[in-house]
Amino acid sequence: MKHVPDLLRIATAGSVDDGKSTLVGRLLYDTKSVLADQIDAVTRASVDRGLDGPDLSLLVDGLRAEREQGITIDVAYRYFATPARSFVLADTPGHVQYTRNTVSGASTAQLVILLVDARNGVVAQTRRHAAVMALLGVPQLVLAVNKIDLVDNPAEVFARISQEFGELTRSLGWADDQIIEIPVSALHGDNVAIKSDKTPYYNGPTLIEHLETVPNVTDRRQVGLRFPVQYVIRPRTAEYPDYRGYAGQIAAGRVSVGDEVVILPSGTRTTISQIDTPDGQLATAHTGRSVTLLLADDVDASRGDVIAAVTDAPEPIQQFTATVCWLAEKPLRPGARLLLKHGTRTTQAIVGGLDALFDEQNLSLVDAPNTVELNQIGRISVQTAEPIVADDYQVNRETGSFLLIDPQGGNTLAAGLVGDALSPLHLQEAELV
Known part of the structure; x- marks a missing residue:
């Protein structure tokens, strides 16, 4: 080979x-x-x-x-x-x-x-x-x-x-x-x-x-399977009358035929019965591979759901702390109503408090800013209309990142990290000027 x-x-x-x-x-x-x-x-x-x-x-x-x-x-x-x-x-x-x-x-x-x-x-x-x-x-x-x-x-x-x-x-x-x-x-x-x-x-x-x-390190810590469902495949042909496959890309971990998994956010458990690719079936697939997973049971799963390993499946969340880099000319203010895209799920979200600004030059935090401006990095609180299945960014970069989107124009407004990504940095508290 x-x-x-x-x-x-x-x-x-x-x-x-x-x-x-x-x-x-x-x-x-x-x-x-x-x-x-x-x-x-x-x-x-x-x-x-x-x-x-x-x-x-x-x-x-x-x-x-x-x-x-x-x-x-x-x-x-x-x-x-x-x-x-x-x-x-x-x-x-x-x-x-x-x-x-x-x-x-x-x-x-x-x-x-x-x-x-x-x-x-x-x-x-x-x-x-x-x-x-x-x-x-x-x-x-x-x-x-x-x-x-x-x-x-x-x-x-x-x-x-x-x-x-x-x-x-x-x-x-x-x-x-x-x-x-x-x-x-x-x-x-x-x-x-x-x-x-x-x-x-x-x-x-x-x-x-x-x-x-150099070691090909992708994440600070390895996690189990994270598979955001992108599309449900049901060909409904004479050759495959009962075929139901869940297509997407493995965001983290690995999956093998016979593995027990959980569908999130519903919490339904089942087993992997088959792994399909355009090149044929696989016994095991790893991070980054695009595959179609077939499940042993007839479960209710659709785009935006996540198929995860039972051993370390994250709890779905709707309220969380996040770190964002603001990308838009118009500043972010508390109470902003936006769209949040995480994996294959997009949901409505409200930005609560603006907790702190990161001064990357002085390695310090400025508490309680009024706004987060273009190119600034801040710690905020977020509430979503639907639960998302996310890991803390410090655990897994792929499943811990999201985008904030303008609901009117569809423009990307911020790149976000689930959790307080600023906390591992040795920062000093600074007064708001």
């Missing part, structure tokens, strides 16, 4: 002009993930600008018209692979006003590459991005100390930045084995794919070596 490399979802973040586009271009170039004509076009454009070699940042700048207009794509997704692993990379913007896009790009990442310019070290945006990554529960973080070739005493600079960053990440709840610092020069390729002889003070892996070998 042909080996299929596993997939690692990664994201990049950093301040403006830290060399993020060049690093992403270098990753694509060094893994041979760009076509020869693209390299030729970038080389020609670089020569026209008076450069000696190809400007790899042009590989991620999008269409020529966008480059000429100076438009930056908010979150762009790149794909590359090595013999060991495949990667999906979310390239997030560096501007402070795009915190919401950083949240979007990093929300599904299993690892984030955070860049700093060696000449500037850990700056305000570095602290902001690290705090957001901690809030989102990103399992692995790489600090790429870029432009290390442009500083005097690079060993001393790298040690100082690494120490400061380590103190920051520990204060945000990360363990030391979740973090690695790597000195790189994205422009010249030092320690990206090839170990550099210009950094004798560093004896760790290259960036790509680390990406290939």
Whole structure:
């Protein structure tokens, strides 16, 4: 059987002009993930600008018209692979006003590459991005100390930045084995794919070596089966007169034929009798697999319900605390009536109190704000018209996230995390200014 490399979802973040586009271009170039004509076009454009070699940042700048207009794509997704692993990379913007896009790009990442310019070290945006990554529960973080070739005493600079960053990440709840610092020069390729002889003070892996070998961690804690029902399949044909299958994607855990499960929120118990896919039946299916489950009993289940493992099935909830990143120009106020989308269920919701605002720069909480504004992160209370089957976000990212939607226009207003995602961070209380 042909080996299929596993997939690692990664994201990049950093301040403006830290060399993020060049690093992403270098990753694509060094893994041979760009076509020869693209390299030729970038080389020609670089020569026209008076450069000696190809400007790899042009590989991620999008269409020529966008480059000429100076438009930056908010979150762009790149794909590359090595013999060991495949990667999906979310390239997030560096501007402070795009915190919401950083949240979007990093929300599904299993690892984030955070860049700093060696000449500037850990700056305000570095602290902001690290705090957001901690809030989102990103399992692995790489600090790429870029432009290390442009500083005097690079060993001393790298040690100082690494120490400061380590103190920051520990204060945000990360363990030391979740973090690695790597000195790189994205422009010249030092320690990206090839170990550099210009950094004798560093004896760790290259960036790509680390990406290939880092554990593929999806959640802070493994949970049992979570299967949001997307569609009920009843073909009603002569060949399948009694067929009733529940189609969807496994959000967490695994499922096997013979497993006892519970249908939520009703609480009805039954057993898995068959697992169907377009490629045939399976004995077992894992997280991320789209399948159709057949049940041993004739139960009442429909879109929006969740088929869960009996051993650790969550209690359906209608009132809960949540952490939200507000994405809309119009601020969030107490009493707002919105739609909440969790998994395959969409229900009406009312926002109760605004409990606190997260100051990601000072790592503090501001109590009882009047509003939550664009790009701000806050802790709120929510009440839904129908129960939702959710885990705390700190337990499982997939089943602990939701969206708040404008009921009139259908626009997404907020990305939400079930539970108080701010509580694991070591925050100070601040006065409301």
